[in-house]
Amino acid sequence: MNDHVHVDPAALTKNQALVFSALSDANGPLTAYAILDELRGDGFKAPLQVYRALEKLIEGGLVHRLESLNAFVACRHPTGCSHQWAAFAICESCGDVKEFSPDKAMDLLKDWAENDGFKLAKTTVELRGQCPACLAT
Amino acid sequence: MNDHVHVDPAALTKNQALVFSALSDANGPLTAYAILDELRGDGFKAPLQVYRALEKLIEGGLVHRLESLNAFVACRHPTGCSHQWAAFAICESCGDVKEFSPDKAMDLLKDWAENDGFKLAKTTVELRGQCPACLAT
DNA sequence: ATGGACATGTTATAGTATTACATCACTGAT
């Protein structure tokens, strides 16, 4: 079920480590070009350097892509979580993103797929709305 | 709960009707630029004509945006479905897209949001994998 | 040392979406 293996961060290549570090330092999602700008001081010059690193980081379960933002975020989960079943709540006011694992809802989606004969590889679940902090203001 | 109101297709403007017709005639999702190419014979010349029409059609609940494809699809549901809670199964082999309404799973996501104090406006739920037809080959 | 696998560098290009500004059509009030 969990066929994404968490990669030992120590095993990352130089570019992968730089991109992961940029995402980890950010307090929210970054676009690929924002990452590029962060890393120009480290010698990055072309978007492909970022996209190639992101591809590996996503494969390794260290980073998620947020489809509805065209942006990327470092996984905050402990090693071993099931990345292809993660979900995100995205605040449309402040941009804050919270990752969570709606296991029950995912099980129901898996059930739907099974009943339909659809071989499920991964899901994209992104909630849009307003976070508690923004609602409180 | 259902704050998206289905628009009377007869009330569409000329451009909106053309875009909706292009999407309805297609047997799957189309990108904005694919729609533009479809409609050049009808006088369309710029992407903005497509994007503006899509915006209204999505507001009216006649069209869905598929975030993980950067593409758009006509809603096949009967009038009155809850568009902000629709889900899609996308075949990565043939590109087929099936819309469905996983009400139970959505209820669980709504519950999660409520417990977290997150004011949920809409969800993006997109399943990726292989459809029954492609699995059969 | 040689070949293979993989990471990287660099340039160019493709694909997606929005900004800015001008114009037009309709409606309602004067």
Add this chain to the structure above:
DNA sequence: ATCAGTGATGTAATACTATAACATGTCCAT
């Protein structure tokens, strides 16, 4: 009839996101 307000449209330019193509480098196993 004129005018103002609203919303739709036309057009050009630009911004943003992602990949193709090809050259080079690095490391390890043979």
